[in-house]
Amino acid sequence: MADNKKVWLITGSSTGFGRSLTEAVLKHGHRVVATARKPEQLSDLVDQYPETAKAVRLDVTNTQQVHDAVKSSVDAFGHIDVLVNNAGYGTIGALEEVSEEAIQRQFATNVFGALNMIKAVLPGLRQQRSGHILNISSVGGFVSFAGTGIYCSTKFALEGLSEALSKEVAPLGIKVTIIEPGAFRTDFNGRSLATPEHLIDDYASTSGEFLKWIRETDGTQPGDPDKAAQAMIQAVESHNPPLRLALGADALHLISEKLSSVKAEMEAWKQVSINTAFEGLEVGAIGG
Ligand SMILES: NC(=O)c1ccc[n+]([C@@H]2O[C@H](COP(=O)([O-])OP(=O)(O)OC[C@H]3O[C@@H](n4cnc5c(N)ncnc54)[C@H](OP(=O)(O)O)[C@@H]3O)[C@@H](O)[C@H]2O)c1
Structure with missing residues (x-):
């Protein structure tokens, strides 16, 4: 096997981004x-690629299965080069x-699942002084909308930990990239969508409208998951991969906005922000 052939470990490979990326x-x-x-x-993928594909059972909320999956990867291929934390869904x-229960479930999958995967692969990546962790966030990991507070807070959490992690592991030769897709045609808006059992009329014109939009756009989203997969591979193959990679013109537009x-709000309130230190102190950046 040539040196540039890497070992990837991908969560949530059944449908959508995970399936496209695996293929x-x-x-x-x-x-x-x-x-x-x-x-x-x-x-079908293992049949098609018997030498290079291995299928492993993994529910990312099951800590034992997380450790077993990492061990199976190392047993099968010797090491891991790329971890893709893709498994996730939207509430x-x-x-x-x-x-409360739906909130716990959402964080267990989107945040703690990814976090457990990261912690399980890091010892190996540190030892080999190389590796790349791709965390599939969302445009909703940067911008929040009415009706997405729970989902977006999981993706904001994922972005916060990814940003810190990237700085901790850069000196060890390990890269981290946050993927921020806009609307892509996967099972996200359909079978994977989690919604409240009881809706409150007062939120019909805010959250309710967003939920309506999600349902109505199922199957017609502009983003092609196969093209997203190519973009992710390009990021991994790049010598200088980005910390954040937005996917889709919609994501790019919302993040830029x-x-x-x-920036405008910070400028407008700049003096109020600055005038909060003890008299005579010059305040620099946190953490030096
Ligand atoms: N599509 C979009 O527009 C969009 C936009 C921004 C971000 N994303 C993110 O993209 C990622 C993938 O979603 P998708 O769009 O490809 O939707 P999808 O087709 O519904 O795929 C979701 C995948 O996550 C898996 N999954 C869910 N909970 C899991 C768990 N506890 N353990 C293991 N796997 C689990 C699903 O497995 P099962 O088949 O077993 O259910 C499935 O493989 C998610 O993190 C999502 O937040 C999607």
Whole structure:
């Protein structure tokens, strides 16, 4: 196997981005540990690529399965080069409408699942002084909308930990990239969508409208997951991969709009911000 052929470990390979990426990475000749809650959904890929594809059962909320998946990857291919934290779904509804249990489940998958995967692969990546972690966030990891407070807070959390992690592991030869897709045609708006059991009329014109939009656009989203997969591979193959990679003109537009509005607001309130230190102190950046 040539040196540029990497070992990828991908979560949520059954459908959507995970499936597209698994197929694309295999086509590129890399080795892949594709994981799914129902690994039998991946048997066609293992049949097609018996030497380079391995299917492993993985529910990212199951800590034992997380460790077993990492061990299976190392047993099968010797090491891991790229971890893709893709498994995730969206809970859409106003903050007040989403049950405590649904919130816990959302964080268990989108945040703690990814975090456990990261912690499980890091010892190996540190030892080999190389590796790349791709965390599939969302445009909703940078911008929040009515009806997405729970989902976006999981993706904001993922972005916060990714940003810190990138700085901790850069000196160790490990890269981190946050992927921020806009609307892509996967199962996200359909079978994977989680919604509140009880809707509150007062949120019909805010959160309710967003939920309506999500449902109505299922199957007609502009983003092509196969093209997203190519973009992710390009980022991994780049000598200078980005910390953040927005996917889709919609994502790019919304993120740019937020950057401008945050900048304008910070400028407008600049003096109020500055005038909060003890008299005579010059304040620099936190953490030196
Ligand atoms: N599509 C979009 O517009 C969009 C935009 C921004 C971000 N994203 C993000 O993209 C990622 C992938 O979603 P997708 O769009 O490709 O939707 P998808 O087709 O519904 O795929 C979601 C994947 O996550 C898996 N999954 C969910 N919970 C899991 C768990 N506890 N353990 C293991 N796997 C689990 C699903 O497995 P099962 O088949 O077993 O359910 C499935 O493989 C998610 O993190 C999502 O937040 C999507």
